[in-house]
Each structure stands twice: as structure tokens, then as C-alpha cells.
Amino acid sequence: xxxTDIEALARDVRIHLFRETAATAKIPQAPQISRALGxxxxxxxxxxxxxxxxxxxxxxxxxxNIWAANPFCAVPSGFRVxxxxxxxxxxxxxxxxxxxAALGADAIxxxxxxxxxxxxxxxxxxxxxxxxxxxxxxxxxxxxWWDNIGFT
Amino acid sequence: MLLFRDEEHIDRxxxxxDLVRGETISPEQTWRLAHAWYKDKLKPDWRRHTLEETxxxxxxxxxxxxxxxxxx
Numbered sequence: 335x336x337x338t339d340i341e342a343l344a345r346d347v348r349i350h351l352f353r354e355t356a357a358t359a360k361i362p363q364a365p366q367i368s369r370a371l372g373x374x375x376x377x378x379x380x381x382x383x384x385x386x387x388x389x390x391x392x393x394x395x396x397x398x399n400i401w402a403a404n405p406f407c408a409v410p411s412g413f414r415v416x417x418x419x420x421x422x423x424x425x426x427x428x429x430x431x432x433x434x435a436a437l438g439a440d441a442i443x444x445x446x447x448x449x450x451x452x453x454x455x456x457x458x459x460x461x462x463x464x465x466x467x468x469x470x471x472x473x474x475x476x477x478x479w480w481d482n483i484g485f486t
Numbered sequence: 487m488l489l490f491r492d493e494e495h496i497d498r499x500x501x502x503x504d505l506v507r508g509e510t511i512s513p514e515q516t517w518r519l520a521h522a523w524y525k526d527k528l529k530p531d532w533r534r535h536t537l538e539e540t541x542x543x544x545x546x547x548x549x550x551x552x553x554x555x556x557x558x
Contacts, residue, residue: 345530352528388534405524426487431517432524448488449495456489456513461521466513468489471496473508476544476554 335377344381346371348390351403356437359420361408363399392425401425405432417441427456427470434458489513509553518547 335343347367354370355361364382368375382400386393394401400408407413407423413430415422417439424430427445434441435458443456447468457465474481490496493510500507511519522543526532535543537556544554 348532349530356528390534405520405527427489427513428487428516428520428523431520432527435517435521435524436527438525445489447491447495449490449499452491454489454491456517458517463514463517466517468491468513469493469496469510470487470513470516471490471499471508471510472487472553473500473505475508475552476556477558 335380340377340380340384343371343373343377344384344388346373347378347381348385351391351400352406352436355403355406359422361400361403361406363408402429405429405436412445414444415441416444431456431458431463487516509549509551511547511549515547515549519543 350367350370351362362370364375364378367382368378371378379398382391382393382398385391391403392401393399402408402425405424405428407425407429409423411423411425413424413427415424415430415433417434417437422433424433424443427443430443430445434443438461440460441458443458445454446452447454448471454468455465456463456467488499490499496507496510499505523535541556544550544556
């Protein structure tokens with residue numbers, strides 16, 4: 335597959351992936367994307383690698399599966415988002431609120447204090463942060479966010 | 487990026503991890519950041535923000551210290 339073909343496929347994969355995730359609250363992996371788009375799995379994986387290189391999504395280091403199609407996380411995390419009658423997960427508080435933004439939906443974000451573990455809740459309603467508590471801490475300077483995005 | 491009850495809880499989290507304390511922003515700033523960053527992510531013509539656009543976004547939120555510098 336040529337570079338132009340991979341770029342075109344990466345666009346198709348991106349559009350399918352995010353639409354499907356928004357609609358189902360489940361991130362499809364390469365085999366499902368391959369079937370949905372009628373493209374070979376190696377081609378889809380090549381497209382996913384290109385999307386990861388462009389920081390559109392994050393692949394898990396061990397098996398190459400999609401870990402996060404930001405703002406959506408593929409696995410349960412410490413940041414749960416209830417929106418549009420579904421349960422989504424984000425990898426951090428920025429992404430959890432980003433799910434409400436991406437969906438354009440009201441949302442309730444539930445997480446815990448990073449220190450004491452107390453449950454904390456933020457709520458987005460009508461495009462505004464309607465309820466909030468606490469304070470958000472960025473441990474890593476902005477220039478180094480992508481050095482280790484899992485920790486960031 | 488984690489949410490904490492208050493500043494004291496951030497210090498308690500940093501100390502045992504030998505982490506230098508980073509920067510804090512309010513949930514409202516975080517919402518504005520998240521909204522600007524992700525509101526178009528599901529759209530077919532979405533594209534990643536440029537460096538200049540990201541810098542402008544951070545500036546608009548008052549995030550202007552060296553901590554928020556995106557360049558080398």
C-alpha cells in the first residue's frame with residue numbers, strides 16, 4: 335500500500351473509529367474495523383500506526399491494540415463519564431471532560447481524589463460546567479506531555 | 487492530569503513519589519481546555535491543532551508560565 339493509500343485509509347479508519355466509539359461507548363479494534371471497512375487487517379493496523387504517530391490515538395505498547403482514541407479510553411479507568419445514556423471512560427480528567435465536548439452532550443464525570451480516593455463529581459450541562467469541585471493538577475510540563483502520555 | 491480535593495492533597499500525593507509539584511488549574515479552565523481541544527474530534531474534517539493554535543488556546547486560558555511552554 336502506497337503512502338497516499340495509507341493516508342486515505344487512515345482517514346476512513348479515524349472517521350469510523352470515532353463514530354463507532356461515540357455511538358456504542360466501545361472502541362473497535364483492528365479486526366472489527368477491518369470487517370466494517372472491508373479492508374485487510376494488516377492495512378488497518380498500518381493505518382492505526384499512522385494515526386498513533388500523528389497523536390490521534392494511543393496504541394498499547396504490548397499488543398498494539400488501541401488503548402485510547404482520545405478522549406475515549408478503551409478500558410475502564412479512574413475517569414467514568416455518563417453521557418447520552420452510556421458509560422464512557424477517559425484516561426485523565428481533561429479527556430473525561432473532552433468526552434462531553436466531543437459528544438456535545440450533557441455528562442456526569444465521576445473520579446476520585448488522586449490523594450485520598452474520595453469520590454468527586456463534575457457535571458456538564460448545556461455546554462457549561464454546571465457542577466464542579468476540587469482542583470486539577472498537571473504533574474508534567476506541557477513540552478513533555480507526550481514523553482510518557484500514560485503517566486501524563 | 488488528576489483531580490484533587492485541594493492543594494494540600496496535591497502536596498501529599500507528590501511527596502512520596504518524589505515529584506516536583508506541577509501546575510494547577512480549575513475545573514472550569516479544564517472544561518474550557520477540553521471543549522476547545524475535543525469539540526470537533528468526531529467530525530470527518532477534524533485536524534490536529536497546530537502548535538500556534540495550541541499556544542493561543544493555552545494563552546486564552548491564562549496559562550502563560552514556562553510550565554505551559556510547548557517548544558524546546
